[in-house]
Amino acid sequence: MYEITFTKTSLRQLKKLEKAIQKRVIATLERIRLFPYKYASRLREFDYYRLRIGKHRAILDIKENPPRIIVLEVGHRKNIYESL
Numbered sequence: 231m232y233e234i235t236f237t238k239t240s241l242r243q244l245k246k247l248e249k250a251i252q253k254r255v256i257a258t259l260e261r262i263r264l265f266p267y268k269y270a271s272r273l274r275e276f277d278y279y280r281l282r283i284g285k286h287r288a289i290l291d292i293k294e295n296p297p298r299i300i301v302l303e304v305g306h307r308k309n310i311y312e313s314l
Contacts, residue, residue: 231299232263235302240288240301247304251286258283266292276314277300281290289314 262269270279270290281288287310291300
């Protein structure tokens with residue numbers, strides 16, 4: 231099972247979201263812990279993955295040794311890709 235960690239930026243972005251959306255993001259991350267590659271899609275120009283959570287996205291870095299999912303950014307789909 232993969233461990234989930236947040237960067238300072240992603241934690242700050244998550245706290246700015248509404249409570250219902252925060253719960254949805256966390257629940258979705260917990261759900262993908264066993265098979266993250268099944269649910270996350272690889273970004274074309276970067277070595278990161280994106281996870282769709284309704285109208286929001288999470289940018290992830292998935293490491294194998296030790297198994298870990300690093301949440302890099304969380305936000306609305308129209309704004310999330312600008313900072314990459």
